[in-house]
Amino acid sequence: MAEPKETRKEAGAGLVQYSTENLVPFGPIHPALKEPEYFKLYLRGETIVDVIPRIGYVHRGLEKAAEQRRWTQNTYMFERTCGICSFAHSLAYVQAVEGLTPYEVPQRALYIRLIVAELERIHSHLLWVGLLGHWAGFDTLFMWVWRDREIVLDLVEAIAGNRVHKSLATIAGVKKDIPDSMKNKIVERTKHLADRAYFYKGIVDTETTLLARTRKVGILKAETAQKLCAVGPLVRAAGLAIDVRADDPYAAYGDVPIDVVTRSEGDVFSLLHVRLDEIVTAANAIDYAVSQMPGGPIRLKIPPNIPAGEYASHIEAPRGELFYFVKSNGTAIPERVKARTPTLANLPTALELLKGQTMADVPVVLTAIDPCFGCMDRLSFVDLDSQKQWSWGGEELRQYGIKRYFPERKT
Amino acid sequence: MLIEAIEAILFPGFLFTLGLGFLFEWLERKIAAHMQGRVGPLVAGPHGILQPIADLLKLLYKEEIVPGFADVTIYRIAPSLYFLAPILGMLFIPVAGIRAVATFDMDLLFIIFLLAYSAFVVVILSFASASPYTTVASGRLVLQYVSYEIPLVIAMVTAGVFSHSLSIAGIVEAQSTAWNILYMPFGFVVFIVALMAELEKPPFDIPSAKTEIVAGWLTEFSGRALAFLKLTKEVSLVFGAGLAVSLFLGGPLGPVPTDQILASVAYTAYFLVKLLVVVLLIFVLRSAMARLRIAQASEFFWKILTPLALAQLAFVIILGGM
Numbered sequence: 001m002a003e004p005k006e007t008r009k010e011a012g013a014g015l016v017q018y019s020t021e022n023l024v025p026f027g028p029i030h031p032a033l034k035e036p037e038y039f040k041l042y043l044r045g046e047t048i049v050d051v052i053p054r055i056g057y058v059h060r061g062l063e064k065a066a067e068q069r070r071w072t073q074n075t076y077m078f079e080r081t082c083g084i085c086s087f088a089h090s091l092a093y094v095q096a097v098e099g100l101t102p103y104e105v106p107q108r109a110l111y112i113r114l115i116v117a118e119l120e121r122i123h124s125h126l127l128w129v130g131l132l133g134h135w136a137g138f139d140t141l142f143m144w145v146w147r148d149r150e151i152v153l154d155l156v157e158a159i160a161g162n163r164v165h166k167s168l169a170t171i172a173g174v175k176k177d178i179p180d181s182m183k184n185k186i187v188e189r190t191k192h193l194a195d196r197a198y199f200y201k202g203i204v205d206t207e208t209t210l211l212a213r214t215r216k217v218g219i220l221k222a223e224t225a226q227k228l229c230a231v232g233p234l235v236r237a238a239g240l241a242i243d244v245r246a247d248d249p250y251a252a253y254g255d256v257p258i259d260v261v262t263r264s265e266g267d268v269f270s271l272l273h274v275r276l277d278e279i280v281t282a283a284n285a286i287d288y289a290v291s292q293m294p295g296g297p298i299r300l301k302i303p304p305n306i307p308a309g310e311y312a313s314h315i316e317a318p319r320g321e322l323f324y325f326v327k328s329n330g331t332a333i334p335e336r337v338k339a340r341t342p343t344l345a346n347l348p349t350a351l352e353l354l355k356g357q358t359m360a361d362v363p364v365v366l367t368a369i370d371p372c373f374g375c376m377d378r379l380s381f382v383d384l385d386s387q388k389q390w391s392w393g394g395e396e397l398r399q400y401g402i403k404r405y406f407p408e409r410k411t
Numbered sequence: 412m413l414i415e416a417i418e419a420i421l422f423p424g425f426l427f428t429l430g431l432g433f434l435f436e437w438l439e440r441k442i443a444a445h446m447q448g449r450v451g452p453l454v455a456g457p458h459g460i461l462q463p464i465a466d467l468l469k470l471l472y473k474e475e476i477v478p479g480f481a482d483v484t485i486y487r488i489a490p491s492l493y494f495l496a497p498i499l500g501m502l503f504i505p506v507a508g509i510r511a512v513a514t515f516d517m518d519l520l521f522i523i524f525l526l527a528y529s530a531f532v533v534v535i536l537s538f539a540s541a542s543p544y545t546t547v548a549s550g551r552l553v554l555q556y557v558s559y560e561i562p563l564v565i566a567m568v569t570a571g572v573f574s575h576s577l578s579i580a581g582i583v584e585a586q587s588t589a590w591n592i593l594y595m596p597f598g599f600v601v602f603i604v605a606l607m608a609e610l611e612k613p614p615f616d617i618p619s620a621k622t623e624i625v626a627g628w629l630t631e632f633s634g635r636a637l638a639f640l641k642l643t644k645e646v647s648l649v650f651g652a653g654l655a656v657s658l659f660l661g662g663p664l665g666p667v668p669t670d671q672i673l674a675s676v677a678y679t680a681y682f683l684v685k686l687l688v689v690v691l692l693i694f695v696l697r698s699a700m701a702r703l704r705i706a707q708a709s710e711f712f713w714k715i716l717t718p719l720a721l722a723q724l725a726f727v728i729i730l731g732g733m
Contacts, residue, residue: 024543024624032622046550046705135622137613137702143447209614209701359547360704363622 024359028057032135032363035373039351039366046358051351058373064397066337071097071171071306074334078324079165081339082375084127087120088317089339089375090169092324095250096337097171099311100328103300109173110252111293115186116159116168117251117315118282118289122193123152124318125233125275125282128370129200132272135363136213141203148196155189158182173299183290194283197276204272211269218353218365220266230349231342232320234369237274238266244316251315256289268368304332317342319370343369343376415512423506423679425498431686432645435652436463439694446698463645467638475634482539489536490632490639496529497643497650503579504653505662506682507675510580517577522654523564526609529647530556533618537628548627551705552618555608558712559615563605565720569598570658573727579654583662590661594730598723599659601716606651607693608708610644614700615708652689653682660685 024043028036036057042050062081066074079090091113098105126149133141153163160166160176168174178186204210220230225238235242243260245253261277263270308330314323320342327336346369353365381390392400402409418424437452437460444451452459477483500522502513515521530552537549571577573594574585582591592599608615619627632640656662662685663678703711 022543022546024547031625043547046547133701137616137620137622138700139443139613140447140698141701143449147448207701209703212703212707213701358704358706360617360620360623360702 026362026366028054032367033373035371037371037373039362041354041359041362043359046360048354048357048359048362051354053347053351055347055373055376063337063339066334068333070304070332071334072304074337075170076165076167078337078339079167079169081341082372083164084124084372085120085317085319085322085375086164087116087166087168088315088322089324090166091117091251092313092315092317092322092339093326093337094169094171095313095315096311096324096326097306097328099313100306100309100326101172101302102307103172103302105172106297106299107252107294108177108296109298111289112174112176112178112298113169113251114253114256114289115178115286115293116156116166116174118286119152119156119159119190120166121282121318122190122279123149123156124370125279126152126193128275128367129272131367132214132268132364133210135367136210138207138210141200141210145200148193151189151193155186158185170299172302173297175299177298178290178293183293186290187287190283190286194280197279197283201273201276204269204276213361213364214269214272215267216265217268217361218357218368220349220353222266224352225266225349228349228352229345230320230369231345232316232318232369233271233274233278234320234346234349236260236262237270239264242321244314244321248314250313252289255292256285258285268364271368305330306332306334319343319372320346339375341372341375343371343373347371347376418512419502423504424502424512427506428498428501428646428649429642431649432642433463433467434460435648435690436645437461438690439648439697442691442694443698446695467642470638470641471635473634473637475636478540478542478631480541481631482541485535485539486636489532489539490636490643493529493532493536494639494643494646496525496532497646500525500650501646501653504650504657505580505583506653507679508663509584514578514580518579519567519571519577519582522579523567526563527556527560529643530560530609533628537618540628540631542631544624544626544630545628547624548618548630551624552628554705554709555615555617558709559605559608559716562601562712562716562720563609565717565724566595566598566602566605567654567658569595569720569724569727572724573731575731579657579662583657583664586661587664590659590664592659595659595723595727597719598727599655601720601723602655602659603689603692603696604716605712606655607696608712610648610651610693612693612697614697614703616702617705617708620702648690648693649686652686652693655689656682656685660689 022043024041026039026041027033028038038054038057040052040054041048062077065077069077075090075094078093079086081089126145130142130145130149133139133145156166157163159178159182160168168176220234220238222238222240225235225240239262241260241262243258244250245258246260259281261274261281263274306328308328310325310327312323312325314321322342323340325338326334329335350366350369350371354362357365420426440462441451441458452462455461455465477486503511503518503522505511534549534552537545537552570582570591573591574582576582576585611619619629629637629640663682665677665681667674667677
């Protein structure tokens with residue numbers, strides 16, 4: 001970043017500049033990125049010298065919007081933060097809200113939360129494994145894995161009624177029960193998925209071209225991971241056994257044994273293994289939870305007003321640790337909700353890993369963190385020259401909006 | 412004269428090649444789709460067989476956008492120059508008999524030149540469109556070309572050395588007792604792998620890697636130019652596979668009836684069957700692998716395929732000396 005700007009020119013003005021350091025834009029619209037986000041890649045030949053991200057293309061103002069909705073309504077809105085780990089978002093949010101209330105969530109609801117959260121983990125990990133195949137130019141793996149992903153989506157649909165946005169978590173409980181008749185189906189399907197995970201591990205271990213693309217690519221050391229505060233499968237692949245499910249059990253994780261999968265290499269290959277192994281452990285956890293599920297009610301009726309106070313909850317979303325902070329002033333509407341998504345925590349690590357890799361590794365390494373830019377984007381202002389940082393409150397946003405859309409109106 | 416013109420334009424020249432190109436593109440998409448658990452093209456024609464033609468026509472209708480910073484002259488001319496290479500090369504491949512449409516004493520060298528020429532034209536047109544992605548792609552193209560060309564040419568020359576001929580027709584004629592592949596199986600393998608790199612099929616689709624550099628050297632092309640480039644890729648497959656058939660699988664040779672017309676039909680049928688085997692091999696291989704990095708591809712060609720091709724050449728020379 002400290003380099004003078006003149007030495008860096010856009011590539012493509014002919015033969016002369018190829019030998020020097022040049023800029024190849026990666027995004028905001030790019031086949032490897034499913035969401036718009038811009039990365040300036042500075043290349044010397046094929047090697048990446050520097051990466052400068054420009055985030056914020058899919059900022060949606062969800063946190064602000066939460067301050068205009070009731071506590072329950074927000075559950076469904078935060079679920080829509082992400083189309084993949086939707087249940088994780090709603091779960092983290094309702095847990096934060098439950099922290100402010102004196103009610104005890106029914107045991108059965110906690111078990112159902114665990115089952116759906118683990119199904120979602122299987123779904124998310126399968127999705128990533130398939131996409132990695134696509135990014136590495138192995139479309140057959142992509143299609144096969146995504147075909148298996150349909151199984152888990154169907155299962156989620158059978159439980160919640162929806163494939164993507166489950167709308168299952170609610171404050172002090174869950175909205176839908178898992179009937180006994182469905183238990184067999186869940187166990188059978190998840191067992192099948194675990195078998196498929198073993199099958200894909202076989203492919204990943206033996207397919208030479210895939211090995212060449214993933215082994216010793218984007219190696220993350222444990223110290224770097226700690227220094228840059230990486231979360232989720234990324235750190236577990238680097239050898240650190242950090243997992244909120246085991247470290248600070250929520251839902252029914254205290255009762256259900258969870259094996260924390262770790263590898264020591266830290267490269268993309270070990271990430272593949274961690275994620276595929278986590279599919280197996282998730283399947284085991286679901287199996288156990290379904291057999292041990294207690295009876296009783298699945299939700300409590302609670303008043304719309306939440307007692308005043310602040311609470312933060314964290315859960316292990318499929319991509320890593322997900323934080324939700326809520327602040328209540330005792331009314332039916334939250335005063336402040338703040339989400340910290342795993343993608344935001346992992347992005348500095350991904351950018352660090354990219355340096356020194358080749359252009360061909362960009363899609364593989366950048367997306368090794370399983371980025372979800374739509375979840376990540378927040379609004380804040382930074383002035384690089386004076387190192388000043390600030391954010392806008394509601395009134396400033398309102399003024400900006402009025403100025404932007406009604407320039408003739410006086411405020 | 413009239414017969415030659417018909418041969419060059421209708422069969423086994425231009426239109427025949429084009430038709431095969433369309434057919435093979437459909438086959439590739441269908442096979443890849445079925446291997447991946449999809450259905451592939453389905454709408455245009457029975458089982459979607461007309462899809463490649465429909466795609467071509469659609470592209471011809473599309474608006475053509477020339478980037479402001481492109482070298483317009485080259486950008487305009489290069490696609491048709493590129494199209495020339497496989498069409499011209501196809502005339503040297505014997506299809507309906509031992510004789511090809513065009514042939515001369517050393518046409519194998521001309522074919523090697525054509526392969527180099529088409530790679531050169533792609534680099535030129537890639538630079539001419541002058542965007543960051545095409546610039547990276549042209550760097551990759553050059554490196555990939557110098558990687559695969561050496562084993563490819565050695566494999567081709569091996570067939571020539573064994574047949575004591577440097578013309579395709581001569582090589583085909585020399586295989587009337589036994590196909591070259593029996594003596595040079597590794598030469599055939601090297602040729603097919605190098606051909607996949609020439610055709611930019613996975614795992615060697617590095618210069619047009621979608622998830623890395625958008626569409627590689629094709630990024631800035633649209634409309635008619637893109638249609639032409641895509642068509643050339645299809646025809647190149649026919650040409651390359653035809654070359655493999657002629658050099659290693661005995662070309663159109665096989666037991667034929669004495670009647671001249673029936674013999675031509677039989678020759679064509681043999682040629683098509685062998686061609687089909689080669690392209691099926693390529694299609695199955697391409698669906699089963701991930702894309703390599705350019706450095707890995709170079710390493711593979713130089714460290715593994717080139718020694719293999721050289722060993723095959725040495726073996727063939729010793730065999731011929733005995």
